[in-house]
Amino acid sequence: MHKAQDIILAMVLGAALLSGCGPKRNTTPCPLTPAETTSGWDVRNLDDAFQFACELGTTTLIVATNGEVVRSMGDLATPHRVHSVRKALLSALVGQHMGMGPMQINLESTLAELGIDDEPHPLTRQLKEAKVLHLIKSVSGINHAAAAEGGLMQKEKDRRLGQAPNIPGTKWAYNNWDYNALTTIFVEETGLSVYEAFKEGIADPLGMQDFGNAGMGDGHKYINRMII
Numbered sequence: 656m657h658k659a660q661d662i663i664l665a666m667v668l669g670a671a672l673l674s675g676c677g678p679k680r681n682t683t684p685c686p687l688t689p690a691e692t693t694s695g696w697d698v699r700n701l702d703d704a705f706q707f708a709c710e711l712g713t714t715t716l717i718v719a720t721n722g723e724v725v726r727s728m729g730d731l732a733t734p735h736r737v738h739s740v741r742k743a744l745l746s747a748l749v750g751q752h753m754g755m756g757p758m759q760i761n762l763e764s765t766l767a768e769l770g771i772d773d774e775p776h777p778l779t780r781q782l783k784e785a786k787v788l789h790l791i792k793s794v795s796g797i798n799h800a801a802a803a804e805g806g807l808m809q810k811e812k813d814r815r816l817g818q819a820p821n822i823p824g825t826k827w828a829y830n831n832w833d834y835n836a837l838t839t840i841f842v843e844e845t846g847l848s849v850y851e852a853f854k855e856g857i858a859d860p861l862g863m864q865d866f867g868n869a870g871m872g873d874g875h876k877y878i879n880r881m882i883i
Contacts, residue, residue: 684805696725722862734865744853745841746791751856752845760844762788769844772837773799785823787840790833796821801831 696836701718707726708716715729737744753760764773776799785795798816800809808829816830838849844853859868 661767695720698776701726731865744857745834745849747838748849748852748856749787749791749837749841752841752847752852758845758847760787760841762786762791764835766836769840771840773832779820779822782823787837789823790840791836792827793833794824794827794829795836796823796826796828797830797832798828799832801835803835804831 696718705716705726709728713728715731715733715735717727717731718725749760749762753762755761763838764787765783766778766785767780769787772778772783778797778799782795782797785797789795796816798812798818798821808831812828812830816826841852842848845854854866857863
């Protein structure tokens with residue numbers, strides 16, 4: 656397999672497995688199609704991977720090599736929102752644009768230096784010392800309500816972070832606030848929307864198809880509507 660296909664498979668399987676994680680496995684027979692071409696793939700291992708993804712509740716999965724579909728599952732014409740897989744995609748985009756120059760992101764910059772704050776509850780001086788790298792690692796320690804965040808996530812954040820201010824870099828919590836803020840920083844520092852950066856930096860080089868921008872313009876402060 657070529658390196659690009661390896662990357663695509665890793666991204667697709669990672670997205671599929673993340674979107675399908677849950678306490679119970681799917682017991683419905685999996686609608687797998689026969690392999691259309693081997694293209695150097697081990698068909699038995701490929702079958703096992705698809706079966707496993709299906710049992711986890713994955714709805715759609717496709718593997719292609721050099722423009723040829725090797726195996727697919729589900730309705731390929733239906734778009735799916737990436738939801739929290741956006742965190743991995745955004746981290747990759749930050750990696751492509753990190754640096755000290757213009758239109759680049761300095762991982763050591765603090766929220767204070769970048770002019771990032773919150774409302775109606777402003778960040779404390781200590782929390783403004785959180786760095787871009789802390790946001791990527793979800794260790795900012797900031798326990799503020801965040802857009803696109805469910806009640807269970809907030810309860811888990813409360814358990815891990817508590818209500819008192821934390822020293823940035825000392826406590827991890829699965830945190831939409833960190834990645835919503837990171838999205839704002841990405842747009843303001845690079846001058847690109849996340850969709851533009853994803854298209855230019857990941858989708859076009861890998862030959863991805865059937866992805867789009869579902870209302871995710873420069874004015875949006877978080878990614879939750881990209882579809883692939």
